[in-house]
Amino acid sequence: MIAQIIFQLFIIIALAPLLSGIMKKVKAFFQIRKGPGVLQPYYDILKLLQKDSVVSTNVSWIFHAAPIVSFVAVLAAGLLIPIYITQLSLGFAGDLIAVIYLFALARFFTALASLDAGSSFGGMGGSREMFIASLVEPALMLSIFAVALNVGSTNLGFISQTVSGLGFDAVSPYQILAFVALFIIAIAETGRIPVDNPATHLELTMIHEAMILEYSGKQLAIVELGAMIKQLLIYSLLANIFFPWGIATGGAGALAMVFAILVYVIKIIIIGITMAVVETSTAKWRLFRLPELMSISLMLSFLAIVAFIIVKGG
């Protein structure tokens, strides 16, 4: 039991920078650049860990506590999401809604810290981040509803197990609609183009980067790693809610576990590459056009619910 917890923690912490590196590499490929190696995010974090942290004169303890709370909240969410096995030792502690609220907790503290230094960049970033979160939340909840109506539960392990048990029968109009809706949400939640540009430091466009502008050194390393882990977890949610095939279920042997991990890594990389392709093929949207994007997601989830009623309730 404890082995499973520690192993899952190890996987998510170890894989998260790799996923970031691969996505950067794919983006570089499409921009006809050579780009940094896929291991670059590891080097970046290791480098940051060797540096001093410059702290603003204006800050309070919130600034120091926020990276820790945010990081821990994301890690805790990671223990509630099925990665390679559906039977999670701590799965009883929270369902899909709890995962979302843990992400909200992480965001809350990051945004709070953004206001602490008294810089306008921070406030701007925090304000936009919370704005986007408000846009995302209704669409997210409705797509969860669509999934939960289908399976009859918001227990993540149970969803994965049921959908994986159904095999290809699980592919249905409402699942597809809900997947597309959640995919759009995933773009927003991980701060990707067209919502936010992770590679920019231009004051007019940055959102996440503006919030963490005052962090440096070790604190920045924790913040960056937390963001990478969150990204990995959101892609894991997509993968294991909609395509859980190959995931190990209770009582699986060591071989099945290894196989499940391999399948998981491949799924995550495919989603990462898709995300990078989407990112390179679109331009960043104006902040006030984002409600349109989220309405699309909202409508898709709503259609998923209606489709479910038509197909099942008939």
Added chain:
Amino acid sequence: MVAFYLIGAISSVILNKKDRICSYFSFFSAAAGALIGAIFSISVIFGETFYLTLSQDSYLKFGFFVDKLSAFFILVISISVFAVSIFSTGYVKEYFGKKNIGHLGFLYNIFILSMIFVVCANNAIMFLIVWELMSVISFFLVVYEHEKPETRKAGFIYIVMTHIGTGFILLSFMIFAGTSGSFSFETFNPAGLTMTPLLKDLAFIFAFIGFGAKAGIVPLHIWLPYAHPAAPSNVSALMSGVMIKTAIFMMIRISFDFLGASGSWWGYIVLAVGTISAILGILYAVVEPDMKKMLAFSSIENIGIILIGLGASMIFFASGKPIISAIAAIAALYHLLNHSVFKGLLFMGAGSILYSTHTKNIEELGGIIKKMPLSAILILIGVLSISAMPPFSGFVSEWLTFQSLLLSFNLNNNFAIIMLSISAAFLALTGALAAYCFLKFFGMVFLALPRSEHARNAKEVNIPMLVGMGIFALLSILLGILPVYVLPVLDRIAASFIGTSAFSQSISVGTFGMISIPSSQGISISTPVLLAMLLILMLIPAIILLINRRAQPIYETWGCGQPISTARNEYSANAFSKPVQMWFKSLYRPARETEATYSSPYLKESFKFESKIEQVFEQYLYNPVVDFVMVKSRKAKLIQTGSIHAYLGYIFGILIILFMFVIAGGS
């Protein structure tokens, strides 16, 4: 219990010249009354219904009757009163020498007493008397700082709206009394069940409007954002935390106990009104710069969330699923309890900020976390609870509300599924905006640099105030991590009006503080384990930060190479909520005025910017009605000559007409 409140009331009148002693007497006796009230209510929840009849007259049986539902509300009132009373002993120091503490203490005690009587009155006449008493006393409390003109306006709007509400309540009671032939609540239950569907619908709608005005549902909410901020902060904590809940109490009483929740569409009305109140309440709260007003708007939001739970419960009940209905009712009751705790905490917090900075305007504050570190932590707990952050109290009740909406897949009713999922989407939006709103509140008030002289001179508040807030902060945490002990109690209460216990069938508690819903494939959360996870996982970043420790040089905030460390460069609260304002332009209808003076064509000398948000409901719903009434009244002035002879003539004329009616009817 009653005696303590009366002692508090009377002693404060007697001692009204000695501020300090008077405040101790009145507030400590209120706290003692609250303790006894809490013990009494727990004994009723786990024991027998309590009756006390004062007069045996068969037509008007005056007396009290406390069943489990009333006892729950007495408990909620008592918890709030206890913490708020302790807070008040510190808070009223503000008024020493300036205002009459005796008046405040007297009104405060009588106000609490009237709220307790409201939830245990046993007949309609008595209920209306104490209800009116509660309204009038709270009106006096609202206008306690009557030297300010906006307070007088607030009081006026409040008293008008609350009487419109009472009018509708009266109509509803008359329908019941007309069928049962008595004003006793005991006879309302059989009468309510035997009425024709039309009468039932009317009784429900009148009661919903009447009590809705008190609860602050949209569009009857307009008094709330004026009245709650105008009252002294300790009273606002009680008004927002407890008084508006008495209306919820009567809604449950009437729709479940008296009418058997039989109307299939009632639940949808409650759900829709709840959803609209939740979303509009929080939308106005997000852009509000006055922190007490913001909290008042957020009360509208939370009443909305409670009504969503209640509405879902009524829908399930009318669809013949009492067990699921009980879960939704438990969710609503849980949120009600939580809201009274964290809203009380936040109103007291706002009071503390007001006490030490003398301003309610978020834009003028900032940086006071360094001046008021303890208040800041306590208020942060309140903020995290109201934003439904795990593992705090708001999270548990919102989780339960979401789960009860999700249980709609048990229904064979497509309309219900769609309505409940739309409501869930709006609830999610409300939750996200609440986090936005309270993040802004905490960030702007406590963090960064002080924006005005007020904030620079802030200092930590006195110990009674911290203790009062501390009790609520502790409760917020306990209600969050120990729902296993709270749910069985709430289940007893929900079972008392729904008739079926949800426990062990559709909701259960387990080891590690787990609450689960077996009918949804064992979905569960365990907030203590979540908390433990968060704490244990903290080892990882702690190790990262502590191993090979690096220096943390202190330097000013980065400003693109320019020194910018002044409060003028900070992001303002208005700017922080600007995206929402742009998003919902059509709702807010913002009006802005800019005024610039130039000393030369190139140099701006000064620039003034003013932006204002329109209260759509006042503008388009109330103002036309008020105008209409004014015009008609002006016409009606014609017959009011002021001469007593003319009035006698009118009375005579009416009498003649009445006699003719009687004679015509008799023959």
